[in-house]
Amino acid sequence: MAERPAKRSRRVRSEASPSPDRVTDAFKLPASQPKPQGDKSQGEQLIAPRAQPRMEQLTKSEWFEKYRLKELADAEVFYKANWVDSKTANAWLKELNELSEWYRPKLKVYGRDITQSREIAAYSTSPILTLKYSGHPVEIHSPFPRLLQEIADRLSNEDCLGNEVGFNHCMLNRYQSGAIHLGKHHDNLENKVIVTVSLGAARTFILERKKPRGSKQATLSARGPADTPSPKLKSSYDSDSQHKKIILGNGSLLVMQGYTQHNYTHEIPKERRIKDPRISITFRQLIN
């Protein structure tokens, strides 16, 4: 099936990825929200709703010292291989494959609907969260399935990212083989932290520095996340910091935060020699 051409325009947009262009508030339950009914199968016992996650950025020094890709200027990207062992990763892959919510999202390209080659399944912690992807509403299911909640809890454990780094949205991407790719894009700039857990076939992930308008040595103007000031970032435009290939292995963890989405695009290129499937679990923090 046709995929959106990666170089259609000089301006890289987030359309290749299911980034939201409208998000309604998922975190504050409105006054009209019905009280959760809970599981009444055992007497009148009600299950308390899960507390909404805290959604801060990763600040743990261990991650900055051990896992940060320091060569990427003006970005905070962390990579931890073997976050879980291959047995666990394979079991997760098998279970997620069986979810019933997989579908192929559509993109609008030059006014025409194009069905993407990869499949997605999307979940949120709150049923009132909505988002659109290239003009199409994303099919979001709520709450997280048990396994995804378990993985989110592991991420927010003190032994991992820490309990202030929580997530209210999760998108799965399924690449049936290396012929399936995801074009160059950046994610919605309001995502403060994006975490990718990779399961199955190892795939290449390319981060590429966005070219500032005008001269190569120009100062790159970047807007910060919604709740931070908007500094002018000096672009250190040397070759090392422009381009980075990472092989996302089975059971690995990739974290992007800070100004990464402002300054870099990312993509999963085609690798036709790869015949096995891969699922990526991307946890995000959606904010208005």
Ligand SMILES: O=C(O)CCC(=O)C(=O)O
């Ligand atoms: O599959 C991946 O690792 C990349 C996913 C991605 O770039 C995205 O969801 O925006």
